[in-house]
Amino acid sequence: MEGRVLTTLRPSQIYRPEVMEDIQLKAELGRYLFRGFGTLRARPLPSFDDLTFIPCSLTRIPLEGYRERCSTKTVLGTRFAKRPIQLDIPVMITGMSWGALSYNAKVALAKGARWAGSSTTTGDGGMLPAEREHSRVLVYEVLPSRYGMSVHDLRAADAIELTVGQGAKPGTGGVLLGSKVSQEIAAARELPPGVDQRSPARHPDWLGPDDMIIKIEELREATDWQVPIFVKLGATRVYDDVKLAAKAGADVIVVDGMEGGTAASPEILQDHTGIPTLAAVSEASRGLQDVGLYGQVQLIIAGGIRSGVDAAKALALGADAVYIGTAALIALNCNRPIFVEDYHALGTEPYACHHCHTGRCPVGITTQDPELTKRLPIEEAAERVANFMHAMTLEIQMLARACGKADVHHLEPEDLRALTLEAAAITGIPLVGTSYVPGRSGAH
Amino acid sequence: MKIVDCTSRSVREINEAIRRLVDAGEPEMLVRNPGARHNLAVAVLKDVAITIDGPVGYYAGGMSDGVRLTIQGSAGWGVAECMLSGTVVVDGNAGNGAAASIRGGTVVVRGDAAARAGIAMKGGLLVIGGDTGYMTGFMMQRGRIIVCGNAGPALADSMYEGIVFVGGEIAELGNDAVISEASPEELAEIGATLTGYRLKGPGSFRKVVSGRKLWNYDKKEIDIWKAAF
Numbered sequence: 001m002e003g004r005v006l007t008t009l010r011p012s013q014i015y016r017p018e019v020m021e022d023i024q025l026k027a028e029l030g031r032y033l034f035r036g037f038g039t040l041r042a043r044p045l046p047s048f049d050d051l052t053f054i055p056c057s058l059t060r061i062p063l064e065g066y067r068e069r070c071s072t073k074t075v076l077g078t079r080f081a082k083r084p085i086q087l088d089i090p091v092m093i094t095g096m097s098w099g100a101l102s103y104n105a106k107v108a109l110a111k112g113a114r115w116a117g118s119s120t121t122t123g124d125g126g127m128l129p130a131e132r133e134h135s136r137v138l139v140y141e142v143l144p145s146r147y148g149m150s151v152h153d154l155r156a157a158d159a160i161e162l163t164v165g166q167g168a169k170p171g172t173g174g175v176l177l178g179s180k181v182s183q184e185i186a187a188a189r190e191l192p193p194g195v196d197q198r199s200p201a202r203h204p205d206w207l208g209p210d211d212m213i214i215k216i217e218e219l220r221e222a223t224d225w226q227v228p229i230f231v232k233l234g235a236t237r238v239y240d241d242v243k244l245a246a247k248a249g250a251d252v253i254v255v256d257g258m259e260g261g262t263a264a265s266p267e268i269l270q271d272h273t274g275i276p277t278l279a280a281v282s283e284a285s286r287g288l289q290d291v292g293l294y295g296q297v298q299l300i301i302a303g304g305i306r307s308g309v310d311a312a313k314a315l316a317l318g319a320d321a322v323y324i325g326t327a328a329l330i331a332l333n334c335n336r337p338i339f340v341e342d343y344h345a346l347g348t349e350p351y352a353c354h355h356c357h358t359g360r361c362p363v364g365i366t367t368q369d370p371e372l373t374k375r376l377p378i379e380e381a382a383e384r385v386a387n388f389m390h391a392m393t394l395e396i397q398m399l400a401r402a403c404g405k406a407d408v409h410h411l412e413p414e415d416l417r418a419l420t421l422e423a424a425a426i427t428g429i430p431l432v433g434t435s436y437v438p439g440r441s442g443a444h
Numbered sequence: 445m446k447i448v449d450c451t452s453r454s455v456r457e458i459n460e461a462i463r464r465l466v467d468a469g470e471p472e473m474l475v476r477n478p479g480a481r482h483n484l485a486v487a488v489l490k491d492v493a494i495t496i497d498g499p500v501g502y503y504a505g506g507m508s509d510g511v512r513l514t515i516q517g518s519a520g521w522g523v524a525e526c527m528l529s530g531t532v533v534v535d536g537n538a539g540n541g542a543a544a545s546i547r548g549g550t551v552v553v554r555g556d557a558a559a560r561a562g563i564a565m566k567g568g569l570l571v572i573g574g575d576t577g578y579m580t581g582f583m584m585q586r587g588r589i590i591v592c593g594n595a596g597p598a599l600a601d602s603m604y605e606g607i608v609f610v611g612g613e614i615a616e617l618g619n620d621a622v623i624s625e626a627s628p629e630e631l632a633e634i635g636a637t638l639t640g641y642r643l644k645g646p647g648s649f650r651k652v653v654s655g656r657k658l659w660n661y662d663k664k665e666i667d668i669w670k671a672a673f
Contacts, residue, residue: 031661145564146526146544146564149526151487151507151508152509154487154507155487178660190547190586192604192605192659194659194660195604195660196659200583204525204544204545204583205502205503205544205545206502206521211502214482214501214502214503217482217483218483218507221456221486221487222487222506222507224463
C-alpha cells in the first residue's frame with residue numbers, strides 16, 4: 001500500500017462528513033448545537049412501519065371499506081372529570097407554543113382542528129385569546145416554566161395537560177433563542193426581549209409523583225373538577241411512569257415518543273434520548289393493564305405520527321387517540337418548495353429544512369417576523385390542516401373496516417403482525433408467518 | 445363573619461363552601477381547623493378576606509386573583525403559587541417554593557422560608573421575615589424578594605430581571621447573581637413595606653440582581669456557562 005496512489009476514496013465510517021462538520025462547528029461556537037424539527041438520526045428507529053395489518057378474509061368478516069359506518073367518536077377524561085371531552089375523530093393537535101410558532105400558525109391550527117372536529121393545545125407560552133376563540137376543544141398546558149400561566153385561562157380550557165416531559169427532549173426543557181423572543185413574546189412570557197430563553201425541566205412547586213397527586217388535586221379544585229386532567233410524559237421509563245401517573249389520578253395520559261418534534265432543542269437530546277413511539281405505546285398500554293386502569297384512563301400517543309396508518313397502528317396497540325405536531329405543520333406548509341431562495345439563505349433546501357430555531361422560517365410558521373408570518377394566510381392554512389386531519393381519519397377508518405371493525409377504537413393487537421423480530425419483541429405482536437414473539441414460549 | 449369549619453370535611457367540600465360564600469359576596473370569612481389540608485382556598489378570584497386559623501398543606505391560596513388570605517400557622521409547599529394579584533400572609537414558616545411563579549400580588553412569610561422561595565417569579569413581591577433556604581429566587585423573571593434574615597446557598601441563581609434584597613448573611617450567590625447598590629428610595633420602600641406588615645428588618649439590605657451573562661449564549665462567557673450547567 002505504502003507509496004501507491006489509491007484509486008478509490010476511502011472515507012472514514014467513524015468520522016463521516018457530518019461528524020467532522022459537527023466537531024468543527026462546536027470548535028467554532030464553544031457550545032452544543034441547537035436545531036428544530038426533531039430527530040435526524042441516520043440509523044432508522046423501530047417504527048410503526050415495522051408492523052402490518054392483517055385484515056379479514058375467512059376468519060373474520062370485513063366491513064365495506066368505502067361506505068359502511070365506522071365510528072371515530074373519541075371521548076377522553078371519563079375517569080373523574082364532570083365534562084369529558086368529546087371529539088369527532090381520534091386525531092388531535094399537540095401543544096406547540098405561540099413563540100415557537102407564529103400567531104397565524106397557532107390560529108390556523110385552532111381553526112383547522114375545529115373544522116376537523118377535534119382539539120388543539122396551547123404550549124409553553126400561555127393561551128392566545130384567538131386560539132381560545134377559534135378552538136372548539138382547547139387543551140391548556142401547565143408546563144414547568146408557567147410562562148403566561150393564568151387561572152382565568154385555565155378555567156376557560158376544556159382540558160388541562162400537566163406536562164412532565166416531551167419526547168424530543170425528555171428530562172430537559174425547550175429553548176426559544178433570542179431571535180424569536182420578540183417584544184410581544186417577551187411581554188407574554190414576562191422575559192427580557194432577545195434573551196435565549198431556556199425553559200426549566202422541573203415544575204417550580206412539585207417534584208415527584210407523590211407531589212403530583214396534590215398538584216392534580218389543586219388543578220381539579222381550581223377548575224371545580226369539571227375538565228379532564230392529562231399528564232404528558234416524554235417517553236423514557238414509560239411502563240413505570242404511566243403506572244405512577246395513573247395512580248396519581250390522571251384522567252388521560254399522553255406519551256410522547258422520541259420522534260416528537262421541537263422548535264429548538266439541543267441536537268444531542270433529539271437524537272440520543274428517549275425511546276421510539278412504537279415502544280412507548282406498547283409499554284404504556286401494558287402499564288395501564290397491569291394497574292387495572294386500561295380503559296378507565298385514556299391514552300394519547302404522540303411522536304412522529306405521520307398518517308392515518310401510524311394512528312391506526314397506535315390505536316390497535318392500545319391508544320385512544322393520537323397527537324400530531326410536525327405533521328400538522330407540514331400540512332400548514334412546512335418544507336413546501338415555495339420561497340426557495342429563503343431556504344437557500346438558511347443553508348438548506350425544501351424537504352430538508354429543520355431551521356425552526358432560527359426564527360427565519362421561509363413559510364411563516366416558526367417565526368415571529370411579521371413579514372414572514374404574512375406568508376401563511378390563516379384561512380387557507382386552516383383548511384389544509386382540516387383536510388389533512390380528515391384524510392388521516394379516512395385512512396384509519398379504511399384500515400378498521402378492512403379489519404372488520406365498526407368503530408376505530410375496536411382495533412386491537414390481533415389486527416397486526418410484526419415485520420421484524422425487533423418489532424415483535426417490542427410490541428408482543430407475533431412475527432409475520434409465525435406465532436413467534438421473542439421471549440414467549442409455545443410458538444409454532 | 446362567616447365560618448367554614450374543616451372538621452370531617454374533604455378539601456372539595458371546604459373549597460365549595462368557601463366558593464359559595466365568595467360568590468354570595470361575603471367580604472370576609474374564617475376557615476377553622478384546617479388540619480394542614482392541601483389545596484385550601486385555591487383559585488379564589490375575588491377581593492375577599494379569608495383567614496385560616498391553623499397550618500395548611502401544599503398550595504394554599506394557589507392560582508388566586510385578588511384574595512386577601514391570612515394563614516395563622518405554617519404553610520406547606522407552593523403557597524400562593526401562580527397568584528395573579530392579592531395578598532397571602534403566612535404567620536409561620538413556609539415550605540419549598542413559596543410564591544412560586546407568581547405574576548403579581550404580595551406574599552408575606554413572617555417566619556422562615558424553605559428552599560426555592562420565589563422560584564420563577566414573574567412579578568409581585570415576596571417578603572420573608574426570617575431566613576430563606578437554598579436557591580431562593582431561582583430563575584426569577586421579574587418582581588422583588590425581601591429577605592430580612594439570612595439566605596441559603598445559590599441565591600438568585602440564573603435570574604432574568606428579578607431583584608432580591610437580603611438583610612442578613614448570604615451563604616453563597618448563585619450563578620450569574622451579582623451584588624448591586626440599593627438606592628435610598630429602594631431602602632425606604634423596603635422599610636415602608638416591612639412596617640406595613642409589622643415586620644422588623646435589619647438596618648441595611650444588600651441588593652442582588654442578575655449579571656445578565658447567562659441571558660444569551662456567548663463563548664466569551666464559557667466559564668460561567670460551565671458552572672451553570
